[in-house]
Amino acid sequence: MAAADLNEQLLEERTREFNFKPYKDYREMLEKEQLDGVTVVTPDPFHKQIVLDAAEAGVHVLCEKPLDVTVEGCQQMTDACAAANVLLQVDFHKRYDEYHIAMKQKLDAGDLGRIQYGYSHMEDRIEVPKDWFPNWAPNSSPAWFLGIHFYDLARFLMNANGVAVWATGAKGRLSSLGVDTWDSISAKVLFDNGATVAFDNSWILPYEFEAVVNQGIRLVGELGMLECDSQDRGTVTCCVNDKPGMQTHNKSFLRQRFDKQGREVFDGYGMESIADFAYNVNVLLDGGTIAGLGSYPSGVDGIEATKIAAGVHKSLETGGIVQL
Ligand SMILES: NC(=O)c1ccc[n+]([C@@H]2O[C@H](COP(=O)([O-])OP(=O)(O)OC[C@H]3O[C@@H](n4cnc5c(N)ncnc54)[C@H](O)[C@@H]3O)[C@@H](O)[C@H]2O)c1
Known part of the structure; x- marks a missing residue:
């Protein structure tokens, strides 16, 4: 597991809390790690390039809303993921309520x-x-x-x-x-x-x-x-x-x-939209196809x-x- 953030202090704090490999540069993370999927949670204008780079690296993507702040940008991201046969899912979690x-x-x-x-x-x-x-x-x-x-x-x-x-x-x-x-x-x-x-x-x-x-x-x-x-x-x-x-x-x-072991478990629609992405990625890793995934908030919904x-x-x- 890995995560990237420009804010090194935040990365350091989070590594004390969770077990993951920290990166300052997400491109280095995409290059060095064998990732199955990535979630993009940067401010709105900075989703696009990360999604395009993830598609190029062949990594499935869950992107925060809005997919991008321009229709053209959303289209570009959707096209890039489709061309790379990479799942593009948008975190429209209200659908999971x-x-x-x-x-x-x-x-x-x-x-x-x-x-x-x-x-x-x-x-x-x-x-x-x-x-x-x-x-x-x-x-x-x-x-x-x-x-x-x-x-x-x-x-x-x-x-x-x-x-x-x-x-x-x-x-x-x-x-x-x-x-x-x-x-x-x-x-x-x-x-x-x-x-x-x-x-x-x-x-x-x-x-x-x-x-x-x-x-x-x-x-x-x-x-x-x-x-x-x-x-x-x-x-x-x-x-x-x-x-x-x-x-x-x-x-x-x-x-x-x-x-039953007293471990913390979270659910609710805020988690279920993310869990659905993980489920979809697992289906793909098991040989499934994007077309066969059924309904999920897609790049077209983002557009x-x-x-x-x-x-x-x-x-x-x-x-x-x-x-x-
Ligand atoms: N689904 C939801 O309920 C929900 C709730 C809040 C925010 N959001 C969305 O999540 C996204 C982030 O919002 P936030 O409130 O967490 O913002 P934030 O400013 O608190 O956090 C954004 C983080 O992205 C990092 N960052 C920025 N550019 C980067 C880059 N190029 N590489 C790596 N890290 C980079 C920043 O250092 C910061 O830590 C937004 O798109 C927002 O709309 C969704």
């Missing part, structure tokens, strides 16, 4: 009839852009960091692609704190099944909000409606001494369990989600409706 899977089963069964409209929100506490990655938050946005999850989820749930978008946004809070980026972005997307879905995204919720993320989705069809509050599912609400206020925990994202996010930003620039 058991609640979303339950929604999809009802939608696929036709229980809601034709979807007419929908609404989603994903909002982070302000610490995410301000304290976690203030250096690259100006190159990202609530659309690229958060919206992309729900653009993909809406596509997945409805089996539909975006065709047009209109977006508005606001700046002020984060720029006043020295992080020059959008506070919030609201987008209305028309899909090719005729539905319009509104996506509200922001990353300025107060530190005091009860969880790092607030998120949910609802869809309304001619025969019914579905909604999922993905943040507060009624599990583990607490108020403890060292943290102010109430806290809620999304146990569907990450669940810590202990096996379609980026198409929407790029359209959102184009609409913010032009103030008009953007055809995708």
Whole structure:
């Protein structure tokens, strides 16, 4: 096992925690190690070259969302992986959420009839852009960091692609704190099944909000409606001494369990999307084919989600409706 990071201090800290070979230069890692698969978790603009190099090295790839910040970049990555017969999977983990899977089963069964409209929100506490990655938050946005999850989820749930978008946004809070980026972005997307879905995204919720993320989705069809509050599912609400206020925990994202030997085991959709990649790589190592892997968030899904996010930003620039 190996990992690469430009930050040598971080590498050193992690090697004390986990058993892996550290590299500062990922290219050296690709060259020297016999890797079956690699996960790309660098800031958004730095996924592309790493994925292209992994494809050239013949290593299967799980790439963080967004696949790339341009549609052309996503296409280039998808083409390179296809040419090298390398798996390209995107970490759109909302697809692995058991609640979303339950929604999809009802939608696929036709229980809601034709979807007419929908609404989603994903909002982070302000610490995410301000304290976690203030250096690259100006190159990202609530659309690229958060919206992309729900653009993909809406596509997945409805089996539909975006065709047009209109977006508005606001700046002020984060720029006043020295992080020059959008506070919030609201987008209305028309899909090719005729539905319009509104996506509200922001990353300025107060530190005091009860969880790092607030998120949910609802869809309304001619025969019914579905909604999922993905943040507060009624599990583990607490108020403890060292943290102010109430806290809620999304146990569907990450669940810590202990096996019979007392060892820590994690599951939940945050882990399952990664486990699915490992499963797929094992199928390929056992002689399976990429075409035979069945469903997983692919490079094509990465392209379609980026198409929407790029359209959102184009609409913010032009103030008009953007055809995708
Ligand atoms: N799926 C999710 O829930 C989720 C959550 C958070 C972030 N993300 C995604 O993960 C990616 C990383 O986000 P983050 O919050 O962890 O960012 P981060 O800034 O905390 O970490 C990025 C790391 O990449 C390293 N890095 C940058 N360029 C590199 C290079 N060329 N070679 C090796 N290492 C390099 C940096 O040193 C840093 O340690 C982003 O694309 C983000 O959208 C996904």
